[in-house]
Amino acid sequence: MQSYPNHWEADVVLTDGGTAHLRPIVPDDGQLLQEFHAKLSAETIYYRFFAPYPRLSQRDVKRFTHVDYEDRVALIATISGVMVAVVRYDKVSEDEAEVAFVVADEHQGRGLASVLLEHIGAAARERGVRRFIADVLPENRRMINVFREAGYTAEQTFDEGVIRLTLDLEPTDYSQEVMRAREQRAEARSISRLLFPESVAVIGASRTAHTIGQTALRNLLAGDFQGPVFPVHPEAKAVAGVRAYPSVLDIPDPVDLAVVAVRADMVADVVAQCAQKGVHGLVVVSSGFGEVGPEGRARQDQLVLTARAEGLRVIGPNCLGIANTDPKVSLNATLAPEIPARGTIGFFSQSGALGRAILQRVAQRGIGLSTFVSAGNRADVSGNDLMQYWEEDPATEVVLQYLESLGNPRKFSRLSRRLAQHKPVVAVRTGGSSQGVPTGHAANALELPDYAVTSLFQQAGVVRVEDITQMFDVAQLLAYQPLPAGPRVGIIGNSDSLGLMVKDACTRMGLKPHDPVDLGPNATAADFEQALSAALDDDEVHSLVVVFIPALTPISGDVAEVMRRTAATSAKPIITTYLGYQGLPEELRRLGPNGETVRGSVPSYPAPEDAVRALSHATRYAVWRGRDPGRHPELADIDRAGARAIIDATLSDPQARGSSPHSVWFTSEPLHAEEEESAVAPEEARQLLACYGVPVWRDIPVSSADEAVAAAEEIGYPVVIKANAPDLRLRAGGSGIRSDLRGTDAVRGAFEALHGRLGDDAMLVVQAMAVPGVPAVIRAGENPSFGSVVAFGLADVTAELLDDRAYRLAPLTDTDAADLVRAVRSSPLLFGLPAGASSLADQPDVDALEELLVRVSRLVDALPEVAHVDLDPIIVNATGAHVLGARVWLRETPDVRLDYGPRRLRVPF
Numbered sequence: 001m002q003s004y005p006n007h008w009e010a011d012v013v014l015t016d017g018g019t020a021h022l023r024p025i026v027p028d029d030g031q032l033l034q035e036f037h038a039k040l041s042a043e044t045i046y047y048r049f050f051a052p053y054p055r056l057s058q059r060d061v062k063r064f065t066h067v068d069y070e071d072r073v074a075l076i077a078t079i080s081g082v083m084v085a086v087v088r089y090d091k092v093s094e095d096e097a098e099v100a101f102v103v104a105d106e107h108q109g110r111g112l113a114s115v116l117l118e119h120i121g122a123a124a125r126e127r128g129v130r131r132f133i134a135d136v137l138p139e140n141r142r143m144i145n146v147f148r149e150a151g152y153t154a155e156q157t158f159d160e161g162v163i164r165l166t167l168d169l170e171p172t173d174y175s176q177e178v179m180r181a182r183e184q185r186a187e188a189r190s191i192s193r194l195l196f197p198e199s200v201a202v203i204g205a206s207r208t209a210h211t212i213g214q215t216a217l218r219n220l221l222a223g224d225f226q227g228p229v230f231p232v233h234p235e236a237k238a239v240a241g242v243r244a245y246p247s248v249l250d251i252p253d254p255v256d257l258a259v260v261a262v263r264a265d266m267v268a269d270v271v272a273q274c275a276q277k278g279v280h281g282l283v284v285v286s287s288g289f290g291e292v293g294p295e296g297r298a299r300q301d302q303l304v305l306t307a308r309a310e311g312l313r314v315i316g317p318n319c320l321g322i323a324n325t326d327p328k329v330s331l332n333a334t335l336a337p338e339i340p341a342r343g344t345i346g347f348f349s350q351s352g353a354l355g356r357a358i359l360q361r362v363a364q365r366g367i368g369l370s371t372f373v374s375a376g377n378r379a380d381v382s383g384n385d386l387m388q389y390w391e392e393d394p395a396t397e398v399v400l401q402y403l404e405s406l407g408n409p410r411k412f413s414r415l416s417r418r419l420a421q422h423k424p425v426v427a428v429r430t431g432g433s434s435q436g437v438p439t440g441h442a443a444n445a446l447e448l449p450d451y452a453v454t455s456l457f458q459q460a461g462v463v464r465v466e467d468i469t470q471m472f473d474v475a476q477l478l479a480y481q482p483l484p485a486g487p488r489v490g491i492i493g494n495s496d497s498l499g500l501m502v503k504d505a506c507t508r509m510g511l512k513p514h515d516p517v518d519l520g521p522n523a524t525a526a527d528f529e530q531a532l533s534a535a536l537d538d539d540e541v542h543s544l545v546v547v548f549i550p551a552l553t554p555i556s557g558d559v560a561e562v563m564r565r566t567a568a569t570s571a572k573p574i575i576t577t578y579l580g581y582q583g584l585p586e587e588l589r590r591l592g593p594n595g596e597t598v599r600g601s602v603p604s605y606p607a608p609e610d611a612v613r614a615l616s617h618a619t620r621y622a623v624w625r626g627r628d629p630g631r632h633p634e635l636a637d638i639d640r641a642g643a644r645a646i647i648d649a650t651l652s653d654p655q656a657r658g659s660s661p662h663s664v665w666f667t668s669e670p671l672h673a674e675e676e677e678s679a680v681a682p683e684e685a686r687q688l689l690a691c692y693g694v695p696v697w698r699d700i701p702v703s704s705a706d707e708a709v710a711a712a713e714e715i716g717y718p719v720v721i722k723a724n725a726p727d728l729r730l731r732a733g734g735s736g737i738r739s740d741l742r743g744t745d746a747v748r749g750a751f752e753a754l755h756g757r758l759g760d761d762a763m764l765v766v767q768a769m770a771v772p773g774v775p776a777v778i779r780a781g782e783n784p785s786f787g788s789v790v791a792f793g794l795a796d797v798t799a800e801l802l803d804d805r806a807y808r809l810a811p812l813t814d815t816d817a818a819d820l821v822r823a824v825r826s827s828p829l830l831f832g833l834p835a836g837a838s839s840l841a842d843q844p845d846v847d848a849l850e851e852l853l854v855r856v857s858r859l860v861d862a863l864p865e866v867a868h869v870d871l872d873p874i875i876v877n878a879t880g881a882h883v884l885g886a887r888v889w890l891r892e893t894p895d896v897r898l899d900y901g902p903r904r905l906r907v908p909f
Contacts, residue, residue, distance in 0.1 A: 002069035008123055010904035011308040012077075015111035015182070017190035017280065018311040019905070020084065022119055025074040029083070030061045032076070036083040041105045047140045048102040050162075064088070070127055075120055077112055079311045080275055087116040095130040099167075111186060113146045118179060118902035121152070121169050132167040151175030183903040184388050190313050191381070191389035194281040195324045195371055197256035198227045200333060201248050201279070203270050204261035204286070205231035205239040212285050213261035214240065215335050216321065220259075223323075223332030223339070228253060248277050256280050259321065259333050264288030264296065267303055267317070275310030282307060283333055284316035290377045291318055304379045308905065313385075319376025320355030325369055326395060327594070334359075334374065342596040343368015344397040345479050346390045348383045350375050350404045358402065358468060365583025367476055368597050370395040382407050382906070387415045390423065398479045400471055403429040407906050409453075410787040413460040413809055420461030421629075424478045424621055427462050428471050429453070448783060452807040455823065456786060459808050459816065461624050463617050473614040476584060476603035481573035483622040486542035489615065490535040491516040493547030494523040498577065498608055502545050505612035511619060514541065525558030532566045532574075543619070545611055546576040560587035560602075568600040573618065575611050578604040630815025633854055635693060640862060643691035647865050650684055651890055678890055685888040689869070692859040694852065696871075696886045699724065699765035708751040709744050711766035718742045718769035721750045723762040724885070736762065740769055770884060773877025774829050774844050778853060780810065780860045781868035781889075788861045790853060794826045795873045810857035817850040817857075830876060842878045849874070849881040867891040 009023040025033075037045075037056050045053050056064070067074050067088070074088035087101035099120060103112045124132065136143050144163065148154060152175050153168040200220060206213040217240050220229050230251045231239040238244050245251050248258060248270070258279045260270055264286055274282060289300035300317060307314045315322060321334030325342040332339050336355065340362040347362070347369055349355050355374040362369060370393065373386055383401050390396045399419065406412055406429070416425045448456075457464045465471050489511050493499045499516030506513035517535070519527045528546070535541050548559050560578065567574045568590060578588060581604040588602040605611035680688065686696045700711035701724070712719045723736035736758065738750035747766075754764055775795035783789045788810035793799050806823035808816050821827060830844050852874070860866050868889040875882045 005069055005123070008075065008119065010119065010902070011305075012115050012119075012904055013183075013186040013190050013313075014115070015109075015186050015189065017186065017193040017313070018079070018110065019190070019308045019313065020077045020079050020112065020311065021309045022075055022077050022116070022904075024069060025065055025067060025076050025086070025088075027062075027065050029065050029076065032078075032083040033061055033064060033086070036086070036104065039104060040102065044102060044105055044108075047137055047143065048100065050135075050137065073120065073123055073127070075116060075123070077116060078309065079107075080309065085112040085116055087113075087120045089120055089124055089129065089132065091129065092133065095128060097124060097129045097132060099124075099132040099134050108142070111182065113143070114150065114182060115903065117146060117150055121150075121167075122901045125169050130169055132165075132169060134165045134167070135162045136165060137161075138163055149178065151178030179903055184391065186903075187385050187388035188392060190281075191385055194257060194283070194313060194315065194322060194381070195331065195373075195389075196326075196329055197280070197331065199230065199253060199255050200225065200227065200257045200259060200331075201230040201232055201251060201255045202259045202261065203232040203248060203274075205233050205236075205244065206261075207233070207236055207239055211261075212335060215337075216259050216261055216285060216333065217242070219332045219334060219337055222337070224330045225332070226328060226330050227256075230255065248273050248279065251277070254278065257333065258282050260284045260316075261286055264299055264317070267299075268306060271303065271306050271310065271312070275307075275312060279312065281313045282315065283319065283321050284314060284376075285319055285321055285335060286316075287318045289317040290379070300377060300379050307380065314380040315373065316376040317379060320349070320374035322374070323369070323372040325371070334372070336360075338363065339369065339372060341368045342594070343370060343479065344395065345369050345400060345475055346386065346393065346396040346398070347372045347400045347402075348375065348386045349373070349402040350378050350383075351402060354402070354468075361468065361472060365472055365476060366586070366589060366597060367472065367479065367584065378405070378407065380905070384408060384411050384415055387412075387419050387425070391415075391419050397423060398475055399423055399425045400475055401425065401427045402468065402471070403427055406785070409456075409785045410809070413456055413786065416457075416462050417460040420621075421625065424618075425462045426471055426474050426478070426617075427457065427464050428466070428468060429464065448785060448789070448807070449803075452789075452791075452805070455807040456789070456809055458624075459819070461621065463621050465617065470613065470617075472583075473603075473605060473610055474617045477573065477575055477614045477618050478621075480584065480597070480599050480601040480603060481567070481575065481618075482571055483625070484543040484573050484615070484619045485622070487512045487619055487623075488540055488542045489513045489612075490538065490541035490544045491547070492519065492528065492531045492535060492544065493517070493549075494519050494521055495547055495549050498547045498549065502547060502608040502612060505609045506545075506616075509612055509616035511612065511616055525556075525562045528559050529562045529566070532562065536566070536570055536572055541572065543573045543615055544575070545608070545615065546574060546578070547608065548576060548578050550579065557587045560585075563602045564588055564590060564600070567602050570600075573615070574602055575615060576602055576604050577606070577608050577611055578602075580606045582606045628815060630813030630818075632811060632858075633814055633851070635855060635858060637693045638855075638858065639691040643688055643859070643863060646684055646688045646691070647863060647890060650680055651865065651892065680888040680890055685886055688866075688888055689859070689883075689886055692855050694855050694859070694871075694883060694886075696883045697767055697770070699767040699885075701763065701765050702751065703760070703764075705748045705751045708747050708764070708766055712741065712744075712747045715766060715768050719747065720767050720769050721747065721754060721764055722767065723754065723758055724765045767884065770875040770882050771877045771879060773875045773882075775873045776830075776849065776876055776881070777870075777872040778856055778874060779868070779870050779872075780856050781866060782860065782864060782891075788857070790820065790857045790860070792820050792853060793824050794829060796826075799824070799826050808857075810861040812854050812857040814850065814854065817853040820853060821846060821850055844876040845878060845880050846876070849876050852881045852883070865890050865892065 011021055071091040076083050077085040084107045085103040089097040089099045091097045101116055147165045155166040157164045202217045204213040205217045217231055231242050231244040232248055233239055233244045234246050236244045258274050260282055290297040323334050323339045324331040336359045390399050454464055489506050491499050491502045496518045499518055503513040517531050535544055584601050589597045590600040592598040702708040702711050719741050720739045741747050741750055777795040780790040790810050791805050791807050793805040804824050804826050806820050808820045830846055870887045871883050872885050
């Protein structure tokens with residue numbers, strides 16, 4: 001019997017936005033199971049057992065609750081400690097099992113059956129089950145649809161009045177799409193319930209001025225919330241002129257959202273009362289949780305676990321709150337007295353302390369928001385949840401995220417990449433130099449250099465900026481102007497010097513400026529209108545920067561009127577440095593029917609450099625969005641089963657494994673160098689890589705000059721002798737290698753020289769001499785923050801000193817691989833002729849290098865036991881990309897691989 005599988009436990013979001021807790025069944029669940037069965041309708045029981053079965057016998061209870069977690073497995077779903085669904089499988093052969101489940105009548109239609117099937121399927125695959133068999137009555141259409149819509153490959157037969165469904169549990173692209181689509185709908189719904197409450201209770205509403213409880217209450221009332229607001233105070237009859245109640249349970253009407261402003265040690269009781277009341281979600285503005293130390297962190301973790309078990313989502317704790325400017329709601333459940341006007345920007349901020357200042361800056365610029373969420377310690381609801389909501393929110397066109405930590409970076413990359421295909425995502429992530437995580441945040445520190453994080457953000461289409469000011473600079477362009485169709489910038493102004501500043505800034509930031517059109521200090525509105533019209537009619541102009549400074553004559557709004565009127569119908573973005581204003585000054589705004597600022601408003605910047613920087617971000621994003629994301633090439637010669645056999649054999653044989661790596665990832669930063677990681681013997685590493693179509697050149701270890709000569713004769717001249725020790729450089733031309741050896745004497749001399757200087761520890765080998773080319777290095781493996789990551793760079797001293805590396809998430813598309821090769825600063829060496837080359841036929845085969853990157857990425861993505869792959873050096877020449885050295889490290893499979901497997905909420909600790 002297997003031990004209790006803790007990693008099968010999970011909190012999940014249901015289709016209506018509520019939550020449930022999934023876990024394996026245990027013998028002590030007998031009473032829960034009996035109570036669950038007793039509440040089932042006769043129809044539900046008949047569908048499950050094909051016969052009336054009003055009560056479970058003690059024998060049945062024991063059989064159902066005593067499982068071995070191997071051949072007999074059962075998972076249950078609970079809400080508020082009550083069992084609401086159960087699924088089980090029983091093996092009928094080595095790789096096949098019968099599966100059945102039942103959901104309580106009052107919880108049917110909430111997606112429990114689908115999520116249970118995902119989790120029991122993952123558990124079954126882990127135990128070697130490859131197919132499920134399910135017998136279903138024909139009239140049980142709901143259950144048949146659950147199986148059919150699971151996304152697995154299914155077969156159906158009909159015999160003796162029963163439909164038999166056979167499901168192949170091997171994940172497919174379609175099953176993954178189905179699972180992700182359900183995840184998106186459920187998580188979006190859970191956020192929608194928070195942002196669109198019909199009623200709000202403020203628990204901890206105080207009669208004392210300037211306390212957080214009274215502030216939250218007054219802001220709700222002043223914000224003209226469209227539903228009832230219920231203050232909760234243990235003694236007061238009224239707070240802020242509104243009738244108060246001793247507890248949330250005493251409120252006679254339904255409560256959708258609770259703003260919690262009580263002491264931290266009282267929050268647990270409040271959660272229990274809210275669950276009993278049927279509240280959908282909590283906004284915990286109280287402090288005293290993870291940010292105050294271990295005791296507070298334990299309290300915070302318990303808050304989340306308790307809330308989810310009760311079916312609630314939590315924003316916070318230690319947060320500023322949430323806001324929704326939709327006039328149907330007018331929700332200001334924040335500690336900020338005013339929120340910006342209605343707009344199309346969704347804003348997520350982790351910082352509660354900065355939240356109020358951020359909202360003030362937004363309002364000062366004249367920018368409008370659709371929704372605002374300050375998550376504080378981000379113990380439960382995170383930026384990932386908000387992206388799921390904003391993806392389909394018609395009121396949100398641009399997404400801003402102020403991030404102090406990333407709880408699930410791989411999921412962030414996946415969601416942002418999908419969202420950014422049709423809505424811009426702009427992010428500020430603090431802690432770039434330290435890679436630290438603020439105290440109290442439920443997240444781990446990122447274990448990649450900050451520039452690597454930026455590279456992965458770029459792959460996902462995220463516009464990463466350096467600070468909040470730049471975020472708003474970019475946001476006001478993306479929210480109110482169209483995207484540029486290309487990099488060519490027209491420049492119009494009434495100052496020659498400022499026009500040249502714009503041109504210089506464009507050149508520095510990778511744009512292609514036209515010569516400035518200087519209208520002179522006395523230019524009129526008509527002059528600007530004529531110049532704007534000419535520039536917009538020019539197909540070689542993709543965007544316009546207009547510079548306007550005070551003239552000697554009195555300033556009027558005529559020029560602003562021309563820009564605003566022109567921008568209203570322009571398909572090209574127009575931005576300006578207008579009188580040094582920042583944001584959307586009134587004279588440059590277009591207003592909608594309800595007085596809100598709408599598209600076509602012209603954003604202004606205080607300095608030309610600020611305007612151009614924002615434009616360069618928008619241009620790069622437009623290029624990313626307009627390009628082909630690529631495809632995952634078909635690689636017919638992959639032998640995953642063979643690779644799996646090699647891994648299993650190696651992990652089960654300690655003698656086949658070497659020592660742990662000390663530093664195999666990005667110069668000084670190990671990817672995940674933990675003690676359980678073990679180096680694979682060279683021959684097994686070669687075989688493993690060959691299973692994914694990555695041939696590694698043979699080398700022969702030698703310990704004497706005679707052995708070196710014999711090896712050279714066997715391989716054939718010319719050869720190289722090189723050090724193969726893990727702590728020595730393997731770069732061509734380095735001090736640990738002798739190249740182009742063409743005879744016995746040369747081989748003997750090279751061996752004696754290297755052995756005399758490096759000793760036996762050098763582990764000298766003889767290898768065939770590759771045709772000269774460009775040396776490169778590929779490193780890939782499992783990063784604890786982002787999952788499978790691939791790094792690429794050239795293998796020379798200069799690139800190493802400059803840490804010239806680029807990074808992408810695996811698996812790579814063909815477009816990702818091409819981008820990765822071109823992302824390093826030294827990449828031009830791959831696209832020119834090498835020294836001594838006489839024709840284009842000698843140019844390095846970059847296509848072969850890109851295919852090699854795709855293959856390595858496919859390997860590390862498919863096989864989580866592969867901790868690291870280090871291909872070094874790779875010689876890229878006219879005949880291909882040749883791997884001359886390779887090392888592989890394995891590790892035992894982690895319990896739960898980040899963002900893989902069935903959908904689940906992030907564990908809060």
